[in-house]
Amino acid sequence: MLLAAGILLELLPQVAAAQTVPAGPPVLREASLRTDTATYLLSRNTVMQAGGPALYFWYRRDDETAELRLYPASNRPLRLRRSPDYQVLDSLSREADGSFRTRLKFQNLTSSRFLRLVVEQAADSVGKASLRQVVSLLPLARTTVDLRVSDNELFVGEEKVLELTSSNARNVRATGEWVRGTDFDYRLVADANGVLRLHVLPNQLGARTLALKLQTERPTLGPGGHLSYQLPVLRQEFNVKASRLRFLSPDKRSVTMDEASRRKGVELILDNGRFFELRRTYRIEDQEEPGGELIADLFIRQFLSNDRVLCYLRPYNTHRQTEGYLYIKDADVARYLTNLDITPQAVIRNVQVLHRGGDWTPGLSVSPGETVDVRLEGEGLLKSRVSFEDLPVIPSDSSVRTDARLVYRVRVPVSFDKRKSTIFNAGQPTGYALGIKEFQRPHPLDFVSVVYGDGARPITRLNGPVLYDGTIRDVVFQFNPNAIDGNEQLYGKQFLSFEIRILNSKGDLVEQRSVDNVVICPGDQSARAAFYQDKQCRTDPLSLNSLLGRKTYDLDEWSRIIITVKHQSSQYADPGYTQTVELVLKRRYKFDIDVSFPAGLLTRRQGESGYGDLGGISLATLAQFSFYSPTKINRLRPYKIGAGFVALNAFNLGSSGTNRDLGVVILGSVYPTRREAKFTFPLYLGGGFLLGTQKWFYMVGPGIGVRL
Numbered sequence: 153m154l155l156a157a158g159i160l161l162e163l164l165p166q167v168a169a170a171q172t173v174p175a176g177p178p179v180l181r182e183a184s185l186r187t188d189t190a191t192y193l194l195s196r197n198t199v200m201q202a203g204g205p206a207l208y209f210w211y212r213r214d215d216e217t218a219e220l221r222l223y224p225a226s227n228r229p230l231r232l233r234r235s236p237d238y239q240v241l242d243s244l245s246r247e248a249d250g251s252f253r254t255r256l257k258f259q260n261l262t263s264s265r266f267l268r269l270v271v272e273q274a275a276d277s278v279g280k281a282s283l284r285q286v287v288s289l290l291p292l293a294r295t296t297v298d299l300r301v302s303d304n305e306l307f308v309g310e311e312k313v314l315e316l317t318s319s320n321a322r323n324v325r326a327t328g329e330w331v332r333g334t335d336f337d338y339r340l341v342a343d344a345n346g347v348l349r350l351h352v353l354p355n356q357l358g359a360r361t362l363a364l365k366l367q368t369e370r371p372t373l374g375p376g377g378h379l380s381y382q383l384p385v386l387r388q389e390f391n392v393k394a395s396r397l398r399f400l401s402p403d404k405r406s407v408t409m410d411e412a413s414r415r416k417g418v419e420l421i422l423d424n425g426r427f428f429e430l431r432r433t434y435r436i437e438d439q440e441e442p443g444g445e446l447i448a449d450l451f452i453r454q455f456l457s458n459d460r461v462l463c464y465l466r467p468y469n470t471h472r473q474t475e476g477y478l479y480i481k482d483a484d485v486a487r488y489l490t491n492l493d494i495t496p497q498a499v500i501r502n503v504q505v506l507h508r509g510g511d512w513t514p515g516l517s518v519s520p521g522e523t524v525d526v527r528l529e530g531e532g533l534l535k536s537r538v539s540f541e542d543l544p545v546i547p548s549d550s551s552v553r554t555d556a557r558l559v560y561r562v563r564v565p566v567s568f569d570k571r572k573s574t575i576f577n578a579g580q581p582t583g584y585a586l587g588i589k590e591f592q593r594p595h596p597l598d599f600v601s602v603v604y605g606d607g608a609r610p611i612t613r614l615n616g617p618v619l620y621d622g623t624i625r626d627v628v629f630q631f632n633p634n635a636i637d638g639n640e641q642l643y644g645k646q647f648l649s650f651e652i653r654i655l656n657s658k659g660d661l662v663e664q665r666s667v668d669n670v671v672i673c674p675g676d677q678s679a680r681a682a683f684y685q686d687k688q689c690r691t692d693p694l695s696l697n698s699l700l701g702r703k704t705y706d707l708d709e710w711s712r713i714i715i716t717v718k719h720q721s722s723q724y725a726d727p728g729y730t731q732t733v734e735l736v737l738k739r740r741y742k743f744d745i746d747v748s749f750p751a752g753l754l755t756r757r758q759g760e761s762g763y764g765d766l767g768g769i770s771l772a773t774l775a776q777f778s779f780y781s782p783t784k785i786n787r788l789r790p791y792k793i794g795a796g797f798v799a800l801n802a803f804n805l806g807s808s809g810t811n812r813d814l815g816v817v818i819l820g821s822v823y824p825t826r827r828e829a830k831f832t833f834p835l836y837l838g839g840g841f842l843l844g845t846q847k848w849f850y851m852v853g854p855g856i857g858v859r860l
Contacts, residue, residue, distance in 0.1 A: 156705075157209060158470050161539030166595050169207055169455075169491075171505060177225060178224060178225050178285060179224065179225060179230070179271055179272070179273045179283045179284065179285035179287055179818065180192055180222055180223060180224060180230075180271060180287070181194055181223050181224070181225045181289055182222065182223035182699070183207065183220070183221065183222050184220070184221045184223075185207060185218050185219070185220055185270075185289075186218060186219040187209060187210070187214075187216060187217075187218050188217075189210070190209075190210065192207060192208065192209040194207050194287060194578050195211070198377060199290060199373065199377050199430070199488065200377070201288075201289055201290060201379065202327045203266075204288065205288070205289035206289060206290040207260055207287055207288065207289055207290065208289075208291075208292050208373060209289070209290075209601070210290060210291075210292045210293070210294065210781040210854065211258075211261050211292070211293060212293075213261075214258070214260050214263075214322065215257060215258060215261075215264050216254060216257075216258050216261060216291075216466075217241070217256070217257045217258075218255070218256050218258070219254075219255055219256075220232075220253070220255070220256050220269070221247070221251045221252070221253050222244075222251060222253075222271055223250065223252075223293075223602050224250070224251075224252065224273065226273070228273050228274065228394050228748060229246070229252075229274060230244065230252045230271055230272065230273055231244060231271070232269065232270070232272075232756075233253065233270040233271075233272060234537055235268075235269075235270070235521050236259065236517040237258065237259055237264045237267050237498045237813045238256045238257060238258045238259060238769075239256070239257045239258075240254055240255075240256060240257065241254070241255040241256065241323055242254045242255045245858055250570050252809075256627055257327075258291075259289040261284075261292075261293075261410045262293070262320075262322045262323050262369050262370055262689075263322075263369065264291075265681065266288075266296040267288070267289040267290070267291065268286055268288045268289055269286070269287040269288060269289060270284065270285075270286055270287075271284065271285050271286075271287065271657055272284045273285075276584075280293065280318060281821045283611055285742055290371075290379075291370050292370060292371060292372060292373050293320055293323045293368065293369075293370040293371075294319070294320070294372060295318060295319060295320040295323045295324060295364060295368050295372070295383065296318065296319045296320075297316055297317070297318045297324060297383055297386060297715050298317045298318070298362065298386075299314065299317075300315070300317070301314060301385050301388055301390075301391075301613045301751075303390050304388070304390045305390070305392055305393065306352065306354045306390050306392045306393070307354070307393050307394065307395050307396045307461060308354055308355065308356070308392060308393070308394060308395040309353070309354075309394070309395040309398070309426055309427065310353075310354075310395060310396060310398050311351055311352070311353045311398070311426070312351075312352050312353075313349050313350070313351055313352075314349070314350045314352060314837055315347060315348065315349055315350070316340075316348035316349070316350055317348075318348060319345070319475065320757040321342065321346050321348050322369070323368045323369050323370050323722065324340070324342075324345060324348060324366055324367075324368060324369075324383070325340075325366070325367045325368060326340040326341055326342040326617075327339075327340070327350060328340070328341045329477075331365075331509055333355070334355065334722070335354065335355055335356045335360040335362070335392075335724050336352055336353065336354055336355060336360065336362050336390075337352075337353040338350060338351060338352050338353070338362065338364065338631055340366065341855040344384070344561040344811050349423055350364070351669065351675075352510060352752050353426060354391075354392040355463070355504055355732050356392060357392050357393065358391075358392060358396060358495075359389065359390070359391055359392075360389075360390050361388070361390075362386075362387065362388045362389075362390060362393065363385050363386075363482070363816065364385065364386035364387070364388070365382070365383075365384065365385055366382075366383045366386070367381045367382055368381050368382075368383060368735050370450065372794070373786075373806075381622070381711065381825040382635045383826065389584050392645065393540070393750075394637070396429065397440070397479070397486060397487070397488060398423075398425065398488050398489065399477075399488070399489045399490065400422045400423040400425055400480070400488045400489065400490045400491050400493075400752050401422070401423050401424055401490070402420055402490055403421040403422075403423065403493060403839070404418075404532075405419060405422065405473075405492055405493060405562070406494075406495060406535060406794040407420070407465060407467055407492060407493070407494050407495075408495060408496070408497055408498075408532065408535060408849050409467040409468075409469075409470060409494050409495065409496055409497070410496075410511075410523065413465075413466065413467055414466060414467065414468065415466075416464075416466075416815065417449075417451065417464035417465055417466040417562065418464070418466075418467070418493075419462065419463070419464065419465075420450075420463045420464070420465040420855055421456070421460050421461070421462055421463070422450075422460060422461050422463055422490065423459070423460055423461075424456075424459045424460055424461050425480070425487060425488050426463070426489050427488075428452050428455075429452065429732045430452055430454070430455065431451075431452060431453070432451075432452050432671055433449050433451045433452075433596050434449070434451075434452070434480050434481060434482055434487070435449065435450075435480075435481045435483075436449065436450055436465075436479065436480055436481070436490075437478070437479050437481055438447040438471065438475070438476065438478060438696050439479065440479050442484035443484075443531075444479065445469060445803075446468055446469065447467065447468065447469050447471050447478055447494065448465050448468055448469075448494065449465070449466040449468070450464070450465055450480060451464040451466070451729075454641065455670070458516075459529075461810070467494045467639045468673055469494070469538065470494050470495060470496055471492075471493065471494040472495075473491050473492065473493055476488050476491075477489045477490070477491050478491055479490070479693040482572065483495050486551075489654070490609075493759060495531070495532040495534075495535065495555060496531045496532045497531075497532055498530070498531070498533055498535055498536035498577055498578075499530045499531045499532065500528050500529070500530040500533070500536075500577065500582045500583075500584060501529055501530040501660075502526075502528075502530070502533070502606045503516060503526065503527070503528055503575065503584045504524040504526075504529075504531040505517075505518060505524050505525070505526055505527075505586070506524060506526075506527065506528045507522070507524055508522075508523065508524070508553075512527060515718065516584065516585065516586050516587055517586075517588075517589040518562075518564050518565075518586050518587070518588065518589065519564065519588070519589055519590060519591040519642065519644075520564050520565065520566050520590070520591070520639075520642060520679075520680055521565070521566040521591070521640065521679075521774050522563075522564050522591075523546065523561065523562070523563045523564075524557070524561075524562055524564070525559055525560070525561050525562075526540075526560045526561075526562050526586070527552075527557065527558070527559045527573075527574075528557070528558045528559075528560075529556060530553060530556065531555070531556065533553075533554070533555055533557065533558045534553065534555045536556070536558070536577045536578070537577060537578045538558060538560065538572075538575065538576070538577055538582075539575075539576045539577075539579075540562055540573050540575055540576075540735075541570075541572075541573040541574045541575075541576065541585075542568065542573060543563065543564060543565075543568070543573050544562070544563050544565075545561065546561040546562070546563050547558050547559040547561075562586070564586075564588065566642070566679045566680070567679060567810065568588060570588060571587070571588055572585040572586060572587050572588055573586045573588065590642075590644045590645070590680060590683055591642040591643055591644035592643075592644040592645060592681075592723060592724060592776055593642075593643045593724065593726060594643070594646070594676065594719040594724050594726060594727070594728035595646055595729075596729055596733045597610075597611055597717060597729050598610045598611075598612045598614065598635065598770065599629075599631060599632045599635040599636055599646070599672070600631055600632075600648070600672075600717060600731075601628060601629070601631075601632065601633045602626045602627065602628070602629055602715075602733055603626075603627070603628045603629075603630060603693075604618075604620065604626075604628075604704075605620060605622055605623075605624055608630055610857055611717060611731045611733050612731060614731075614734075616734070617712070617734040617735075617736050617785065618669075618733075618734065618735050618736065619736050619738035619785070620735055620736065620737060620738055621738040621739065621740060623681040623705050624704040624705060624707070624713070624735065624737065625704065625705050625707070626695055626696060626697045626704055626714070627696040627697075627704055627713060627735065628693045628695050628696070629650070629693060629694040629717075630693045631672045631690065631691075631693070632675075633672060633673060633674055633675030633676075633678075633691070634674070634675035634676070634677045634678070636672070636673075636674040636675070636678070637674040637675075637677075637678035637679070638681065639679075642674075642678070642679075642680060643674070644674065644680075644684070645671055645672070645673050645684060645686070645689070646671070646673075646719065647670070647671055647718065647719060647720040647723040648671075648672065648717060648718070648719060649666065649667065649668045649669070649670065649717075649718055649719075649720050650666065650667040650670065650694065650715060650716070650717055651664075651666050651715070651716040651718075652664065652665040652666070652667070652696060652700070652713070652714070652715050653713075653715075654707065654711065654713055655711065655712040655714065656708060656710075656711055657708060657709065657710035657711060659712075660734040662671065662702060662711070663700055663701055663702055665700060667694070667699065667701045667718070668720065669688070670690055671686065671688040671689050671690055671848065672690060672693065673685075673686060673687065673689035696713070696715070701857070707737055708737070709737050709739040710736065710737055710738070710785065711736075712734060712735065712736050712737075713734070713736075714732065714733070714734050714735075715722065715732070715733045715734075715735075716730065716732050717730070717731050717732075717733065718730035718731070729833075736827070738785075740780060740782075741781055744770075744775075744776055744778065745773070745774070745775055745776070746773075746774050746776040746794060747769065747772070747773050747774075748772045748774070748821070748834070748836075748855050749769055749772070749803075750769075750770045750772055750798070750851075750853055750854070750855040753770060753800070753836070753851045753852070753853035754851065754852050754853055755800065755850065755851040756849060756851070757842065757845065757847045757848075757849045757852045758847040758848040758849060759847065769801075769802065769803035770798055770799055770800050770802055770803075771798070771799040771802040772796065772797070772798040772799075772803060772817070772855075773794035773796050773798075774794035774795060774797075775794055775795055775796050775798050776792050776793065776794030776796075777792065777793050777794060786825075790822055790823055790824065791821065791822050791823070792820065792821045793818075793819070793820045793821075794818075794820075795816075795817065796816075796817065797814060797815070797816060797817070798814075798815050798817045798819070798840070798851075799812075799813075799814050799847075800812060800813045800815060800842075800851075801813075812844075813842045813843070813845060814843050814844060815840045815842040815843060815849065816840045816841050816843065817839060817840060818838050818839065818840060819836055819837070819838030819840075820836070820837050820838055821834045821835065821836050821837075821855070822834060822835045822837075824838075833854050833855065834854070834855045835852075835853070835854055835855070836851070836852065836853055836854070836855055837851075837852045838850075838851060838852075839851065
C-alpha cells in the first residue's frame with residue numbers, strides 16, 4: 153500500500169502537466185514577449201516549473217508594459233482571453249509577417265500568481281473545432297538587499313530594529329514571523345511605506361555573527377536554468393553585551409486607583425517583553441533593587457498580533473511619572489522598565505471664588521452678570537470633567553490646570569433663573585454649588601430726588617446750601633427704581649438711611665429725626681426685577697412733615713433743614729455713598745422796632761440858617777427795615793431804613809435845654825458789618841417834622857449801638 157501511494161505521488165505532477173497541454177494540434181508555432189530591454193521567445197526562453205514549461209521574462213516594475221506577438225500554426229485567426237492579471241491596451245491585429253500583435257500592461261507582477269496567456273483559435277466553416285493553448289508566464293526579478301549598521305552594539309534580551317535597503321523591496325518576502333536561532337532571533341517586517349525593517353534579538357554574549365537568510369517573491373534564473381528564490385546570505389558582526397532593562401511603552405499614560413481598579417484591575421496594553429509568560433503575575437516596584445515599595449501587580453492575559461501584550465494592572469499605591477521609572481520584576485529581579493501615572497480618584501476638597509478686583513474667598517456666592525474665577529483644590533483633578541450647571545466656562549490663558557488645582561472662569565448670565573448652580577464631575581454632583589446672590593452694591597444716589605417747592609431735583613446736583621425765599625410747605629424725597637440697574641451693571645437693592653436736623657437762625661438744634669432701613673428695589677426695567685420682590689421695597693415718596701413735630705411751613709426765617717442721605721454700611725461690603733441736602737429759608741429783608749441813641753446830631757430846621765450846635769444824646773424809636781445780602785446766609789447789608797419818633801436832646805449834656813423837641817422822622821442808618829463788635833457807632837441821615845416847633849427839619853450824625 154505504501155509503494156502504491158509513492159507511485160501515485162510521483163505521477164501527480166505529470167498528470168497535472170498533461171492537463172495543461174491541449175489535445176490536438178498546437179495553436180501557436182511561436183510567441184514573443186518584448187519589454188523595453190529584451191525580447192523573449194516561447195521556443196527559446198522557457199523554463200520548467202511545477203506546472204510545466206513557462207515563458208520567463210525579466211521585469212523591473214510591477215506595472216510593466218510589454219509587446220505580445222502570437223504566430224499561429226495555421227491561417228485561422230486568433231484571439232486572446234481577458235485576464236485580471238493584465239490589461240490589453242490594443243486590439244489583437246494581424247501584422248504583415250502573419251503574426252498577431254497587441255500590448256499588455258501587467259497589474260502586479262510581484263504578487264500575481266499563476267500568470268498565463270490563454271490563446272484561442274475559432275472554428276472555421278469547414279467544420280474544424282475551436283482550439284485553445286495556454287502559455288504560462290514566469291516573471292523574473294533581480295533583487296539585492298544590503299544591511300548597514302552604524303552601531304553594532306546589542307544587549308541580550310533587548311530587541312533592536314534595523315533598516316534594510318533593497319533594489320526591489322516589494323520582492324523581498326517579509327512574513328513578520330520570528331526565526332529562532334542559537335545566537336539571534338530575527339524577523340523581517342515591511343511597513344506601510346514598503347520599508348524593510350529587521351528586528352534582531354540577541355541571545356548570546358560576545359562577538360556574534362548574524363547570518364540573515366532571506367527569500368524573494370519572484371525567483372531569479374541561475375546557471376543551467378535553475379530557479380532560485382534564495383537571496384545571498386547577509387552577514388553582520390555584532391558585539392552582544394549583558395542585558396539592560398528595556399522600556400515597555402503602555403497604551404495609557406494615567407490609571408485611576410480606586411476600589412474597582414484594586415479589585416478587578418485595569419486593562420493595559422504593553423510592548424511585548426521576551427520574558428513574559430502567559431497568565432503569570434509580575435510585581436511593579438519603584439526601585440530596581442529588591443525590597444521596593446509595591447506599586448501595582450501586572451497580570452499577563454493575552455499576546456496580541458502587533459507584538460504587544462494585554463495585561464491587567466492592579467494598583468496599590470499612587471505614582472507620578474516625575475518621581476521616576478517603574479520596574480517590572482519577576483520575583484525580585486527587574487526585567488523591564490515602564491512609567492505611567494497612578495493617581496487617586498478625582499476628589500474635590502475645597503472650592504474658592506475670586507471676584508473681579510478682589511481676593512480668593514471661600515464664600516461661593518456669585519451674582520448674575522458677574523464673571524468670576526472658581527478654584528477647585530483636591531486630588532487627581534487632571535482626569536476630572538468639571539462642569540457648572542447651566543453656566544458657561546470661558547476659555548482663559550491664565551487658567552491653572554494641575555492634578556491638585558483647577559481654575560475655571562465662569563460667566564453668570566443676567567437671565568440666570570436658579571438660586572444655585574451645582575458643580576458636577578463627570579455628570580455627578582460634587583457636593584459643592586455656586587449660590588446665586590443678587591447684587592447688593594451701593595449705587596450713586598442720583599436715583600433719589602427731592603421736592604421742596606420747585607420741581608424734583610436729583611440730590612446729587614444739590615452741592616451746597618440751597619437758599620429758598622418762599623415757604624417750604626414740605627420736603628419730599630422721591631425714588632426712581634428704574635435708574636438703579638442698567639443693561640450691563642447691576643446693583644440690586646439699595647438700603648438707605650435719612651438723618652434730619654432742623655436748626656434755627658442762630659444755629660441751635662431745634663429738632664432731629666432718623667429714618668433707617670429705607671429699601672429701594674430696582675424697577676421693572678431691570679433684568680432681575682422678578683428676583684427683587686420684597687415687601688420691604690418702598691415705592692411711595694418720603695415726606696419730612698410726616699416725621700417732624702415742627703412742620704417745615706412753620707419754621708422761622710433763616711432756619712436750616714439739613715438732611716443726610718447715605719447707604720447703610722452694614723448692608724454692603726463696599727463703602728456706600730453719602731449726600732447732604734441743606735435747605736435754608738432765605739429772606740430779602742427784615743422788619744423790626746428798633747430803639748437807638750443818636751448823639752451829636754447836626755440838625756437844620758426849616759427857616760433857620762446853619763446847623764446850630766451839636767445836639768446831645770437823642771432817643772429814636774423806629775419801625776425799621778433791614779436788608780439781607782443775597783449771596784450770604786443771614787448776613788445783613790450795612791444799611792437800614794425806618795420811620796418813627798425821635799426825641800431830640802432827650803439826654804442833653806449842654807448848658808441849655810432849649811433844643812429839646814419830639815419829631816416824626818424817616819431815618820436811614822449805616823451800621824458796621826462786623827458781627828463780633830459789642831459796641832457799634834452807626835451813622836444816621838434823615839428828616840422829619842418837629843411836633844413842638846411845627847417845623848420840618850433835617851439831621852445827620854452818629855449814634856451808639858450796644859449788642860448784648
